[in-house]
Amino acid sequence: xxxxxxxxxxxxxxxxxxxxxxxxxxxxxxxxxxxxxxxxxxxxxxxxxxxxxxxxxxxxxxxxxxxxxxxxxxxxxxxxxxxxxxxxxxxxxxxxxxxxxxxxxxxxxxxxxxxxxxxxxxxxxxxxxxxxxxxxxxxxxxxxxxxxxxxxxxxxxxxxxxxxxxxxxxxxxxxxxxxxxxxxxxxxxxxxxxxxxxxxxxxxxxxxxxxxxxxxxxxxxxxxxxxxxxxxxxxxxxxxxxxxxxxxxxxxxxxxxxxxxxxxxxxxxxxxxxxxxxxxxxxxxxxxxxxxxxxxxxxxxxxxxxxxxxxxxxxxxxxxxxxxxxxxxxxxxxxxxxxxxxxxxxxxxxxxxxxxxxxxxxxxxxxxxxxxxxxxxxxxx
Amino acid sequence: xxxxxxxxxxxxxxxxxxxxxxxxxxxxxxxxxxxxxxxxxxxxxxxxxxxxxxxxxxxxxxxxxxxxxxxxxxxxxxxxxxxxxxxxxxxxxxxxxxxxxxxxxxxxxxxxxxxxxxxxxxxxxxxxxxxxxxxxxxxxxxxxxxxxxxxxxxxxxxxxxxxxxxxxxxxxxxxxxxxxxxxxxxxxxxxxxxxxxxxxxxxxxxxxxxxxxxxxxxxxxxxxxxxxxxxxxxxxxxxxxxxxxxxxxxxxxxxxxxxxxxxxxxxxxxxxxxxxxxxxxxxxxxxxxxxxxxxxxxxxxxxxxxxxxxxxxxxxxxxxxxxxxxxxxxxxxxxxxxxxxxxxxxxxxxxxxxxxxxxxxxxxxxxxxxxxxxxxxxxxx
Numbered sequence: 001x002x003x004x005x006x007x008x009x010x011x012x013x014x015x016x017x018x019x020x021x022x023x024x025x026x027x028x029x030x031x032x033x034x035x036x037x038x039x040x041x042x043x044x045x046x047x048x049x050x051x052x053x054x055x056x057x058x059x060x061x062x063x064x065x066x067x068x069x070x071x072x073x074x075x076x077x078x079x080x081x082x083x084x085x086x087x088x089x090x091x092x093x094x095x096x097x098x099x100x101x102x103x104x105x106x107x108x109x110x111x112x113x114x115x116x117x118x119x120x121x122x123x124x125x126x127x128x129x130x131x132x133x134x135x136x137x138x139x140x141x142x143x144x145x146x147x148x149x150x151x152x153x154x155x156x157x158x159x160x161x162x163x164x165x166x167x168x169x170x171x172x173x174x175x176x177x178x179x180x181x182x183x184x185x186x187x188x189x190x191x192x193x194x195x196x197x198x199x200x201x202x203x204x205x206x207x208x209x210x211x212x213x214x215x216x217x218x219x220x221x222x223x224x225x226x227x228x229x230x231x232x233x234x235x236x237x238x239x240x241x242x243x244x245x246x247x248x249x250x251x252x253x254x255x256x257x258x259x260x261x262x263x264x265x266x267x268x269x270x271x272x273x274x275x276x277x278x279x280x281x282x283x284x285x286x287x288x289x290x291x292x293x294x295x296x297x298x299x300x301x302x303x304x305x306x307x308x309x310x311x312x313x314x315x316x317x318x319x320x321x322x323x324x325x326x327x328x329x330x331x332x333x334x335x336x337x338x339x340x341x342x343x344x345x346x347x348x349x350x351x352x353x354x355x356x357x358x359x360x361x362x363x364x365x366x367x368x369x370x371x372x373x374x375x376x377x378x379x380x381x
Numbered sequence: 382x383x384x385x386x387x388x389x390x391x392x393x394x395x396x397x398x399x400x401x402x403x404x405x406x407x408x409x410x411x412x413x414x415x416x417x418x419x420x421x422x423x424x425x426x427x428x429x430x431x432x433x434x435x436x437x438x439x440x441x442x443x444x445x446x447x448x449x450x451x452x453x454x455x456x457x458x459x460x461x462x463x464x465x466x467x468x469x470x471x472x473x474x475x476x477x478x479x480x481x482x483x484x485x486x487x488x489x490x491x492x493x494x495x496x497x498x499x500x501x502x503x504x505x506x507x508x509x510x511x512x513x514x515x516x517x518x519x520x521x522x523x524x525x526x527x528x529x530x531x532x533x534x535x536x537x538x539x540x541x542x543x544x545x546x547x548x549x550x551x552x553x554x555x556x557x558x559x560x561x562x563x564x565x566x567x568x569x570x571x572x573x574x575x576x577x578x579x580x581x582x583x584x585x586x587x588x589x590x591x592x593x594x595x596x597x598x599x600x601x602x603x604x605x606x607x608x609x610x611x612x613x614x615x616x617x618x619x620x621x622x623x624x625x626x627x628x629x630x631x632x633x634x635x636x637x638x639x640x641x642x643x644x645x646x647x648x649x650x651x652x653x654x655x656x657x658x659x660x661x662x663x664x665x666x667x668x669x670x671x672x673x674x675x676x677x678x679x680x681x682x683x684x685x686x687x688x689x690x691x692x693x694x695x696x697x698x699x700x701x702x703x704x705x706x707x708x709x710x711x712x713x714x715x716x717x718x719x720x721x722x723x724x725x726x727x728x729x730x731x732x733x734x735x736x737x738x739x740x741x742x743x744x745x746x747x748x749x750x751x752x753x754x755x756x757x758x759x760x761x762x
Contacts, residue, residue, distance in 0.1 A: 253682060296679045
């Protein structure tokens, strides 16, 4: 290992305690020495995704938090919501690393050729523990970024781009024509607009505010429905009909939105078919891939019997994809990181800044489009 | 056609009017002459299934009904629930025949051999319009009942038996081990207990009252959970674990039951696996096959991401089954109509009696186990 590497690395940890609190802190761990096909990555940037927040906070938000610790080693503790402790029994007492993706520079490598070939390269990587200054991983788990693409540009190379590609792949695999996405002004939602245009998939973007509709139209979205508009139901039915959309991906999950989408799909299907006592025979599918609204999902079931709603998880999707398709997907993401799959961030935070009340308040609000990047190498850690 | 056949047949009709009412009446129609491979069946018995009531009433119940007409030609009219008219636009003005299954005697037949072979036989049949004195159908659509099995015994040869067989077939096809059924004290639930014992499928029956638990145990049910018991959650988790049940069929649909079953399944799956931020990877499936509780389905989503809930419709299931399997299923039903697939009825009603306030009150209550048979040939029509 070069002499310039420090002996220890700071990393963000999340721990659930037996008395029902969640504790966020910064741990100092030895920097490991890569062997064989391993590489050591100096992490330069890692995004705060909604799924990362779920792991960090052990729930949808961090209510009633107390802040302690010193300036560069802050500690945040908060009581868990009722019922959470039982569900998280397997986490109790374990200091979990967090941060599911990021990018940085390979600063040390094991002796294997594949590892050595990455020395000095800027790479993206996925897996737990990217909210850290250094992260060891297998060479095969690294996505080398093209010349001229920075670590910050490549920090979100996995979760959002692969989710967008996974949605389109799911549409093809399950035989749908058009797609619906909710909370669609997000980074992911914007990627999906660009991807669906490129791949010729009719996409209906559901947003929650007029300015979000404007934003999506400005990047080329054809069908955008604002759920705050009084004409939302009619708008949605018209857009679904034009887009032939019978598949929806719902990031909000809670409340009535998923059910309203199914109802609107059935309205379209019913208008095109003779009366059937059990509703249309057109299969209507909603996949829940987030939980922006933690309240229960409420389904009025006025959409016949040809429907399904279920969880959709990127890791499960990828596990069901062949090696060839996965390689093709990774290649496309790398090639289009500054175009189709470009991400934008509201701000950057050091590890220590990420545990301040102001920062937590900002990034846990889950306002669509507000997204932060953790920069573990920046001054202040 | 033999001279003994009448010129006209009485049959029950349901009509939605443009001003938002539902009208039930008895129509007199010419008795058709069977040609080619057709047979004419004198209908002796047809059950009032929950799905038949949905079609008859155009909704979950018949609130605010007015009764008119003469003694043997009663008419019932009721206002439709809000929103129903729009959903049923395709039905408006159409006088729909009702009754989706029944049994009777073949009293006339077309010249084809298959039709002639059925003359005089007692057969079961499915399809709209069995709440009628006479029904014409294709010979191929008849299930000849074994010697000694009466029309009343064979009246419910399709909906419940095939649904029970379809549930077990779905379990095998989707790779589950054990099964959950709700509203399990019903005729169908009792059939399923007997079928699952015969086919060695672990079955968890969810009932709503202690006496229903007793009933199911008396016919050999191993796992029965009473949702009115204070220990229901713990009972359910224990039963699901023992039965390895990751598939549920829910006849109630409304409220929190489906979600509670998913939560209990996840509790079992989570206890057997290390902590995973997105919940267990064990896929948990609920199929909604009825709507005994018309209120919205409420899902708390505290069961990870490996789950799905969707509609399950017998006709869609049968459409996806090969001819061989369908023939095997019909054969098994016929052979076991007085054992595994035996039905019990609370009472019998003529066509006219079925439109009296007392009868409607009794059969629309949907009390589990209360089930009525329409007998169109009985005195009083």
